[in-house]
Amino acid sequence: MDDSSSKTYDVAVIGGGVVGITVARSAILAGLKVVLLEACPDLLTGASGSNSGIACTGVDASEGTLERALIRDSISQIRGFCRRHNVPNRQCGSLVCLWPWDQDQVPGHPNTESSAKLQAVAEESWDAGDTHVWDAGDTHAVILDSNEVASLEPNLSKQCMGAVHIPGEIIVDPWLFPMAMVTQARENGLVVYTNYPCSAKDSMFNEATKTWTLQRDSEAVSCETTTRSTSDSPIPDVIRARAVINATGINSDITQKNAADVPPPTWTCKPRRGQYRIFASNDKTRFDRPIQPVPTQITKGIFVFSTLYNQIAVGPTALDQESRSDTKPDDAVAEALSILGKKILPDLDVVSDFVDEYVGIRPGTDKRDYQIHAYPDKCWISAAGIRSTGLTASLGIGRYVVKSLLPILLNVQSEAGTYFDDAPLPAAVDLIHEFNERGDGCIALYGREYRVTHPLTALGW
Numbered sequence: 001m002d003d004s005s006s007k008t009y010d011v012a013v014i015g016g017g018v019v020g021i022t023v024a025r026s027a028i029l030a031g032l033k034v035v036l037l038e039a040c041p042d043l044l045t046g047a048s049g050s051n052s053g054i055a056c057t058g059v060d061a062s063e064g065t066l067e068r069a070l071i072r073d074s075i076s077q078i079r080g081f082c083r084r085h086n087v088p089n090r091q092c093g094s095l096v097c098l099w100p101w102d103q104d105q106v107p108g109h110p111n112t113e114s115s116a117k118l119q120a121v122a123e124e125s126w127d128a129g130d131t132h133v134w135d136a137g138d139t140h141a142v143i144l145d146s147n148e149v150a151s152l153e154p155n156l157s158k159q160c161m162g163a164v165h166i167p168g169e170i171i172v173d174p175w176l177f178p179m180a181m182v183t184q185a186r187e188n189g190l191v192v193y194t195n196y197p198c199s200a201k202d203s204m205f206n207e208a209t210k211t212w213t214l215q216r217d218s219e220a221v222s223c224e225t226t227t228r229s230t231s232d233s234p235i236p237d238v239i240r241a242r243a244v245i246n247a248t249g250i251n252s253d254i255t256q257k258n259a260a261d262v263p264p265p266t267w268t269c270k271p272r273r274g275q276y277r278i279f280a281s282n283d284k285t286r287f288d289r290p291i292q293p294v295p296t297q298i299t300k301g302i303f304v305f306s307t308l309y310n311q312i313a314v315g316p317t318a319l320d321q322e323s324r325s326d327t328k329p330d331d332a333v334a335e336a337l338s339i340l341g342k343k344i345l346p347d348l349d350v351v352s353d354f355v356d357e358y359v360g361i362r363p364g365t366d367k368r369d370y371q372i373h374a375y376p377d378k379c380w381i382s383a384a385g386i387r388s389t390g391l392t393a394s395l396g397i398g399r400y401v402v403k404s405l406l407p408i409l410l411n412v413q414s415e416a417g418t419y420f421d422d423a424p425l426p427a428a429v430d431l432i433h434e435f436n437e438r439g440d441g442c443i444a445l446y447g448r449e450y451r452v453t454h455p456l457t458a459l460g461w
Helices: 018-029 064-085 101-107 112-129 144-154 176-187 249-258 333-345 390-409 428-438 456-461
Strands: 008-014 034-037 094-097 142-143 163-166 170-172 191-193 199-206 211-216 237-244 269-280 289-294 303-306 311-315 354-365 371-375 380-384 442-445 450-451
Touching: 008 018, 008 211, 018 034, 018 176, 018 380, 018 390, 034 176, 064 170, 064 390, 094 144, 101 211, 112 142, 112 163, 142 144, 176 380, 176 390, 199 249, 199 371, 237 249, 237 333, 237 390, 249 269, 249 354, 269 289, 269 333, 269 456, 303 333, 311 456, 354 456, 371 390, 380 390, 428 442
Parallel strands: 008 034, 008 237, 034 191, 094 289, 237 380
Antiparallel strands: 094 163, 142 163, 199 211, 211 237, 269 311, 269 354, 289 303, 303 311, 371 380, 442 450
């Protein structure tokens, strides 16, 4: 056993996706000693390696929910974060478009005129806060007629019946955005151990000392051999911490269910499958603003959007499935995505322009809202049910967990006046050059190697 196992951290975060990373960063910036544990050899796999990179303003999150509140908090921070940390982004807004084929899907308005349907979307956006100029930029949502949409995005199908322009929404690099968080956190003291699956049966909470002992599950360690320096080393067999944050995504209910003496979860994870198809763009298909349908109470619908690297993405779908790990693309769904892409971009050649496809599993639950709960007696917090809006709400989630919930468990002291290094990312052009020069799917950030796990970033580079 390594000597570092005798160290006791303030916080151990289980899960190296965007939620675990943002919580770990916020805890570091609060002056705590933090360790991040990821079961896989790489960070940002699973749902965090398969999102869209579109930061929304919360129009589809129900009024009064924690989800909407944290999205609004996050979107007010996101532009400043990208600027300070050199994260590539496009501040373009999005268009919620009404199409003839989508009219019957508008909740509560099956027989109304198109203007009323767009008015309902605009009012929901205004209710969410898209009404003025603030830290998130010009966020005032406006209704556009079909001619105004065509003026903004001339390559779109002329079948568009109008749209709501939500200027506060932006596109970020979906891998570099959370990597900027983990880079800053590590430069300010975060310890990261990858390939560290925790053994529930061997982990325990000491009631007397109020300390967790987390045991590495040697039988579940990945057999993948790697020389990457993603993980700190040497990796100890045991981690001790005063508090544990469960950020294990689609397995958050299992993690809590197996944790010693922690109350059983009040939610059940429900895998939701999101499939994407990626196409090359040209002068006849290029556009700036993400195109989304009028959302329903179940889903935001399928987007068509241009990535930061001028590729066209169609997706994601939102299909429930039993498996928590099946990410094989479905041929019938792929065909439907291609048809939709062609309907919205008539000059898109879905055969010759096709680049690749991928599937992500979103960590939904049987509840509509986020499931972020603290269990003070057990020094445990679960951050679960962070469905498709995890990247969007990430900065808000980190602040909420650390500023509102963690003080219930720990005596978190204010670090006012303490200097923390921003650790900005290198220029994207330099990272792209390194990625292609290496040819192994990896880049180095501040002396540590990371595999680029997100298809939109890797394909774009």
